[in-house]
Amino acid sequence: MRGKFITFEGIDGAGKSTHIQWLADQLTARGKTVVTTREPGGTPLGEKLRALLLAEPMHLETEALLMFAARREHLAEVIEPALAAGTWVISDRFTDATVAYQGGGRGLSLDKLKVLEDWVHGHLQPDLTLLFDLPLAVAQARIGKERILDRFEQEEADFHERVRQCYLQRAGQSNGRIRVVQADRTVDEIKKSIEELISIICL
Numbered sequence: 001m002r003g004k005f006i007t008f009e010g011i012d013g014a015g016k017s018t019h020i021q022w023l024a025d026q027l028t029a030r031g032k033t034v035v036t037t038r039e040p041g042g043t044p045l046g047e048k049l050r051a052l053l054l055a056e057p058m059h060l061e062t063e064a065l066l067m068f069a070a071r072r073e074h075l076a077e078v079i080e081p082a083l084a085a086g087t088w089v090i091s092d093r094f095t096d097a098t099v100a101y102q103g104g105g106r107g108l109s110l111d112k113l114k115v116l117e118d119w120v121h122g123h124l125q126p127d128l129t130l131l132f133d134l135p136l137a138v139a140q141a142r143i144g145k146e147r148i149l150d151r152f153e154q155e156e157a158d159f160h161e162r163v164r165q166c167y168l169q170r171a172g173q174s175n176g177r178i179r180v181v182q183a184d185r186t187v188d189e190i191k192k193s194i195e196e197l198i199s200i201i202c203l
Contacts, residue, residue: 001086003033003084004083004089004128005079005088005089005125006023006090006091006126006128006129006198007091007094007130008020008090008132009096009097009130009132009178010131010183011136011160011163012139012152012160013138013140014132014133014134015132015134015183016183017092018187019190020036020090020092023194024036026195026198027088032088033085033086033087033088034089034090035087035090036089036090037074037078037089037092038091038092039067039070039074039091039093039097040053040070040093042074042079042091043070043074043078046071046073046074049066049070052066053070054150054151054152055150055151060106060107060108061112064102067098068117068120071095071121075124079124094126094129095117096167096170098117099117099170100163100164100170101152103166104165104167104169105155105160105162105163106159125177127201128177128179128198128201129171129174129177129178129179130181130194130197131179131181132181132190133164133182134182134184135184136160140160181193
């Protein structure tokens with residue numbers, strides 16, 4: 001039986017990463033074999049591309065192409081073999097992030113991104129995407145002041161608000177694949193929402 005593919009999305013500071021390992025542990029306790037991964041990254045080559053993407057200035061289209069190059073490698077080396085083996089895959093970001101950040105945030109043509117999406121994984125979409133949403137001011141207050149911010153986190157507030165609105169628009173067009181999780185609640189309330197969505201859609 002094919003495994004399930006679950007992705008977590010949201011603007012920086014939404015808190016999604018806090019819940020990924022928790023969900024993996026919950027699924028493992030139910031007898032599922034689970035792999036957790038991230039984008040950009042997830043493979044040795046992908047992690048090298050991630051380092052470039054988060055630190056080096058580059059042309060907008062170069063940025064988008066590198067995102068999809070890392071994704072193609074990720075799919076070939078990790079995601080597709082795991083799903084074929086019956087393993088559940090949980091990824092911290094996938095193509096919805098590219099649409100939101102490079103499309104919504106940076107203004108790259110959504111038509112160009114759709115061509116790349118169809119080329120790289122037209123045969124595969126996540127079974128469920130959990131979109132962590134909360135007001136921008138709350139998200140930015142959560143981002144640690146002690147660490148060095150990457151070049152996406154350093155963008156102005158209006159960039160992140162465009163990203164957020166693009167995420168919400170894409171959720172509305174996803175035919176139920178993308179489910180919005182209100183992330184300005186307690187951790188226990190968020191976990192309850194995730195459990196309900198996983199049980200309804202994936203189990």
